[in-house]
Amino acid sequence: MSAGATADGAIERALGEVAPDRFDAYERLLYALAEGRVWMLLWHGTPGSPDAQYGNMELGGHGYAPAVTSPEQLAASGWARSHEVISGPEIANALYRTRWGLWLNPHVPGGGVGVPWADLRRIAAGLDRLPAGPLQLTDPVVQAPQFYAQLQREAAEVRPVRALRQAWVRPALGEPYLAIGLDLYDTSPPAVEAARALVHRAVPQIPAGLPVSTVVLADEWDPVAMWMRAFARPFFDREARPYPAQGYWPHQPWQ
Structure with a gap:
């Protein structure tokens, strides 16, 4: 056969x-x-x-x-x-x-x-790369003030980042996890990598064993991104807060 x-x-x-x-x-x-x-x-x-x-x-x-x-x-x-x-x-x-x-x-x-x-x-x-649906999506209740403080501080320095949102994702199979939504001015690979790196740097501040993932909100097919765009309020928003020195310049190096 x-x-x-x-x-x-x-x-x-x-x-x-x-x-x-x-x-x-x-x-x-x-x-x-x-x-x-x-x-x-x-x-x-x-x-x-x-x-x-x-x-x-x-x-x-x-x-x-x-x-x-x-x-x-x-x-x-x-x-x-x-x-x-x-x-x-x-x-x-x-x-x-x-x-x-x-x-x-x-x-x-x-x-x-x-x-x-x-x-x-x-x-x-790739089935192993994306969570199994149907997904249950809610606002997270994560007690990690140092994690969020570091995200907000570093997001202000990473110029492609417009805003950060979040969701608690419970897949049909597998463990629930915290998703951080990346609202970016620029979705080129270097910009996406810079934004993901800032989240990864903050992960040590989160409670041990809590899985964290990232999703680019510009992804029009991602159900987590779709939910965040519709329902999740930003916990960091460059345009809603006074960051006079943190405007986005596409041709500047990202920090």
Whole structure:
């Protein structure tokens, strides 16, 4: 049996275990997708043609592109138009950027399983790099005055930083953590690295064992950044406080 066929079988086995509130089973499905491939149903055109267009379906106001998980499922679906075989990471990367999800085996009894675009983003970026959803996001209650004092002091000196926000993130799987949102004038890699470095320097001031992460608020696909932009008030805001010598000059070295 080929490696591709083995991975395809893993997707179908994982699909069979998915059930409401079985976040562990759903996570296994995402890992199987990251290693496997799917058969995308084309509504128009043929694979690689300029007019190729995936099928589409809408559930709960969200768009999904339908796919099946094997040649056997393709035959069972009765789909008579063209299809495209593509790896899980490739289709995840293509769909999430337009906020489209992936719906697997919509023809089966029960209607199949939908993978929202936020989870496709995790597949595209690396499942171990981003927290497992659905996420519970709230205002944090962290007793760490020295941590926040150092962040505020150093943020005033790191010129790309406009503001800092925060959220308490509780993933569906894994430990909760404190996320620091970086609102930046400049999102070039050196500016982002300078902002992240100031947070890392302050981490020793936080209670031992408390995980801390950073997120760039300009990331339009990150659910934590989206929540912070909508609900979190800055605990450092350069433009709301008198920092007369701390304006942002793009071509100056960052400290």
